Amino acid sequence: MKKDNSEILNDNLNIEIELLLEALYRKHGYDFRNYGKAHIKRRVLHRLAASGLNYVSDLQHKLIYDDNFLKLLLDDLSITVTEMFRDPDFYKAVRQEVFPILKTYPFFKIWHAGCATGQEVYSMAIMLQEEGLLDRAQIYATDFNNIALKKARDGIYPVDKIKEYTQNFQRAGGKSSFSDYYTARYDSVILDQSLKKNIVFADHNLVTDSVFAEVNMIVCRNVLIYFNKNLQERVFSLFEQSLIPGGYLCLGSKENLRFSNIFRNFEVENDKEKIYKKQYHTRTIKKNNV
Amino acid sequence: MFEAVVIGASAGGLNAFKTFLPKLEKNFSLPLMLVQHISPQSDNYMTTHLDKLCKIKVKEAEEKETIKKGTAYFSPPNFHMLIEEDKSISFSVENKVNYARPSIDVLFETASYAYKNKLIGIILTGANNDGAAGLKKIQELGGFTIVQDPEEAEVDTMPLSAIKIMKPDKILKLKEIADFLNKIHKNNKRIA
Ligand SMILES: C[S@@+](CC[C@H](N)C(=O)[O-])C[C@H]1O[C@@H](n2cnc3c(N)ncnc32)[C@H](O)[C@@H]1O
Numbered sequence: 001m002k003k004d005n006s007e008i009l010n011d012n013l014n015i016e017i018e019l020l021l022e023a024l025y026r027k028h029g030y031d032f033r034n035y036g037k038a039h040i041k042r043r044v045l046h047r048l049a050a051s052g053l054n055y056v057s058d059l060q061h062k063l064i065y066d067d068n069f070l071k072l073l074l075d076d077l078s079i080t081v082t083e084m085f086r087d088p089d090f091y092k093a094v095r096q097e098v099f100p101i102l103k104t105y106p107f108f109k110i111w112h113a114g115c116a117t118g119q120e121v122y123s124m125a126i127m128l129q130e131e132g133l134l135d136r137a138q139i140y141a142t143d144f145n146n147i148a149l150k151k152a153r154d155g156i157y158p159v160d161k162i163k164e165y166t167q168n169f170q171r172a173g174g175k176s177s178f179s180d181y182y183t184a185r186y187d188s189v190i191l192d193q194s195l196k197k198n199i200v201f202a203d204h205n206l207v208t209d210s211v212f213a214e215v216n217m218i219v220c221r222n223v224l225i226y227f228n229k230n231l232q233e234r235v236f237s238l239f240e241q242s243l244i245p246g247g248y249l250c251l252g253s254k255e256n257l258r259f260s261n262i263f264r265n266f267e268v269e270n271d272k273e274k275i276y277k278k279q280y281h282t283r284t285i286k287k288n289n290v
Numbered sequence: 291m292f293e294a295v296v297i298g299a300s301a302g303g304l305n306a307f308k309t310f311l312p313k314l315e316k317n318f319s320l321p322l323m324l325v326q327h328i329s330p331q332s333d334n335y336m337t338t339h340l341d342k343l344c345k346i347k348v349k350e351a352e353e354k355e356t357i358k359k360g361t362a363y364f365s366p367p368n369f370h371m372l373i374e375e376d377k378s379i380s381f382s383v384e385n386k387v388n389y390a391r392p393s394i395d396v397l398f399e400t401a402s403y404a405y406k407n408k409l410i411g412i413i414l415t416g417a418n419n420d421g422a423a424g425l426k427k428i429q430e431l432g433g434f435t436i437v438q439d440p441e442e443a444e445v446d447t448m449p450l451s452a453i454k455i456m457k458p459d460k461i462l463k464l465k466e467i468a469d470f471l472n473k474i475h476k477n478n479k480r481i482a
Contacts, residue, residue, distance in 0.1 A: 036380045038372040038400040079384045
């Protein structure tokens, strides 16, 4: 008895969640329908518990009639957790393997897709600065979460993170002293504002928006883990179109290009750090319909 | 017929896994998904070491990997491991849950939706209360729940925290857990 019942309840819940995502898309244009289901369910149930309502259907009503609710739900579904020099070995590899190539260009572009609150972008900017390359760089930092994007633009972070960031910076092979790059003020630190002189922060949705620049390097880390395979494939082909021949694609430590359609047009630059290089001669690939 | 096993451990967990995972029989007819609390910088020493000791395959789980029986999947450090209802693995970098990433609760909660009453959940030794709420969830969805005997556990906080908020179906020592799982395995093979 109990068993069958739990299965029925779960089916109902799944229907309600799908309808909620449909409403979110049709009312507000945010498309989460091809995100990983377990993550979505977990976050929706979290919002349900916090809102004190009984059914996910009640959330749907709120989403349609209460504009403030959108912000809450978007924040639940887009996990903006990040840090400076997350995975220090990745930054080390970029410095050693990618920067020497970027150096050969008088001018180059980098796109951080899903930059969250900006820590990853500033980490890259600091490294470029250390290598004397920042002036030659144009950096695009995009996310679809505008609250996160505003924090990214501000470049102000809680002071209690600094110890961790400093350790990461050192392990990433930072040459200078990390404290050169920020000023402490009360319980926050403000990053050196000159770091962002060549950074453009912009709202861009990887699911619904199209190619937005031709770039030498794309950094998209810990975003694709939230997408299902079809959506990953769509975004991969967006990335392929956005990269110049010989350009680099950098993914998060648990993300992999190997099983993707576009892999045949890339070579592995660094397997462990998930750095891929687009070949100079590429073949056109049949479009993948999502 | 059970379809999957999820296990969570913290302090003392590596020893516990070394004691009982090697006892599981070859061609084990269920998959196991495991969370061991571990420092974010750890390498894959634990999984390679356990893989050598065990008759079943032990590995670190990979993104979108399809879950196969006879394999033990450990969550990588610094990611939450989630089980999808299509029986594959996904990850999240969301904030720590119960001060932990990977968190046992996240694994148990998502696995309980994926496997419902076909799931066995096990809490082992540990010095915090991660996993207690997840084990309760497994029980609510009709799954079978086991807690390591707090007397035997290297650190008894985690088993005791679970027992405090729910009534597990069994409280067992490591050797008994292995025997129990092997029995389930034989039973599965008989039915199949
Ligand atoms: C976990 S953070 C990753 C931050 C950073 N790249 C890192 O690895 O530390 C994931 C980010 O992806 C963003 N994101 C999720 N879906 C997106 C989409 N469809 N378009 C653009 N950004 C998206 C979220 O808003 C969030 O800021």
